[in-house]
Amino acid sequence: MASAESVTVAALQGLASGGVYPDQAPANVAAPYIVYQSVGGVDETSMDGFEGQQNSRMQIAVWSSTRIEAVEIMQKILRAMTAAPVRGKPVGAPVSVYEDETKLYGSRLDVSIWFNV
Template sequence: MTAEEHIYDTLKHLAGGRVFPDFAPEGEDLPLIVYQAVGGEPANFVSGDQPDKQHTRMQVSVWAATRLQASELGDQVERAVRAATALQTEVAAGRVAVYDEETKYRGTRQDFYLFC
């Protein structure tokens, strides 16, 4: 299972199931969650073998109509990711508040290291 599949399985019960890789479809209802792999630290073996697990840096953004809704959903995301033992999560950074001028959406963005 890929890191993207793992994070989707972990978050799919939040935001009314509106959880998307890379970007949300245009016109999607709020609140919603978007995730994407933004790097990581690959394991390299002298033998050249492919590792069984990936060490992926995953960025999770939430979008909502209000700052309070975005903050609450961001907290739910962090709790869910920390609790998912299959992900072996390390929180890379605290949540960052974001605002989209065009849509007027408020959000949070947070990075996690996943070893899965």
Template sequence: MEEAISNLLLGNATVAGMVGDRVNWAARPGVDLPAITLHRITGQRDATMSGRTGLVRSTVQIDIWGATYSQAKKLARAVVPALPQTPGATLQGVFINSESDSFEGEDPTPLYRTRIDISVWHQEI
């Protein structure tokens, strides 16, 4: 699932044009902005009385970082359409749960963040 989400973002021309290869899981290496970090917050395996179905519902937090509020928002607006709801081989569905904005850091290097939380139904690996 992690590789599939990264590939969706990096495979989108608008997103890739803004971040290059700065899409990482768990940590944001370096200081170049804008950048995206991804965090798997939860993962719940689906099951019936007959056993596991092979599907997992994960919550993924997407942190979109910018040197300005405008930079973070422009990237966030490109990320949302890069996450299709349609089924695929690994990803069965991607749904936007929420979006919020925050500010971190201090002058001279402020960090603006837009956080998008998504639910991802995917194949168990």
């Protein structure tokens, strides 16, 4: 049985040299790196009960020392998350961010993923 997290991690492996982490990266990890977390989704429970298919809205962010690299990795993330087997649907377009404390450039994207449980 696949989960939104397992298909997300499988799709993102190898896209950033610093790794892929749930929620936040460990202290002192080298950029670029990717973080992801489930930030909700669509509830399809009907009056007949749970049908076995779930939705997760996965928020994925890449952090890099340069804006260009963050954008390039986000484009790879977008391709990986919309291709088979994930076949996610982006919720909007990537958002650029900058973290003053770490001096890192980021790009963030939400992707809607349907999966069977």
